[in-house]
Amino acid sequence: METHNCGDESMFIAKHTNNTVVTGVDWENHVKKNGAVNPRLSCPICAKPVERSGSVNHVVNYFSHADGTLDCFAIESASDSHRLGVELTVKALYNRVREIFGLPIEIDVERRVGDQSNFVIADIRMSSPFQIVAEVYYKKVYLELVRRLQTLFANNYQAFIIFHTEGRHDVEQVEQEIQRIAPLQVGRFDPDSLEVSLGDLFSREHVPVSPAVRxxxxIHIR
Ligand SMILES: [Zn+2]
Ligand SMILES: [Zn+2]
Structure with missing residues (x-):
């Protein structure tokens, strides 16, 4: 979680009637090929109808809630870059889970996992069909990875850990450091290609989270 403050943004992603999550670019290509026949698009987070946004000042500002309410990612991020990573990670996670396990999928952003005294705020929290959190790291200095994984595992969540490739940390290096405790690959968000790889799923079975391991x-990873 990285706090934020922007007002007038739109979403880059939306859910198509065929239940895949698409970006504005995917959608334009789809319309070019098939025509915009009764385009019923919805928000992948709250399921409200969305429409092409009025403000077309940036390629990634594309869809907004048709009822004019603030979009579901607007509360989330510190920066457009982090927000974009979160949106494209929602797309990747949603589509992968749908492809393999089908519907329904419940996914939310900036949600708490844990109780009052011990919790994490997850960038992305999927509650059905699995309890999975996806965290997108961009400018955060201290990752608090073990502390966060402890809390997630204790609440029966698994996690995808994604790094913005132009963020604060050298992704190759952080990955090697994490591999001291678990042979897992982290995910990557490349803001140039707009591609997200989720990496491996961090689970209780594969990541020991004891103080000794920590x-x-x-220090910046612990
Ligand atoms: Zn984040
Ligand atoms: Zn929404």
């Missing part, structure tokens, strides 16, 4: 990691 000490094997550099």
């Amino acid at each position: 000490d094997l990691l550099p």
Whole structure:
């Protein structure tokens, strides 16, 4: 989670009637090929209808809630870059889970996992069909990875850990450091190609989260 403050933005992603999540670019290509026949698009987070946004000042500002309410990603991010990573990670996660396991899928952004005294705020929280969190790291200095995974695992969540490739941390290096405790690959969001790889799923079975293990990691990762 990285706090934020922007007002007039739109979403880059929307859910198509065939239940895949598309970007504005995907949608334009689809319309070119098939025509915009009764385009019923909805928000992948709250399911409200969305429409092509009025403000076309940026390629990634594309869809907004048709009722004019603030879009579901507007509360989320510190920056457009982080927000874009979150949106494209929602797309990747939604489409992968749908392809393999089908519907229904419940997914939300900036949601709490845990109780009052011990919780994390997850960038993306899927509650059905699985409990999965996806975290997008961009400018955050201290990742608090073990602390966060402890809380997630204790609440029966697994996690995808995604790094913005132009963020604060050198992704290759952080990945090698994480591999001191678990042989897993992190995910990557490349803002140039707009591609997201989710990486491996971090689960209780594969990631030991004891204090001793924590000490094997550099301070910015722990
Ligand atoms: Zn984040
Ligand atoms: Zn929404």
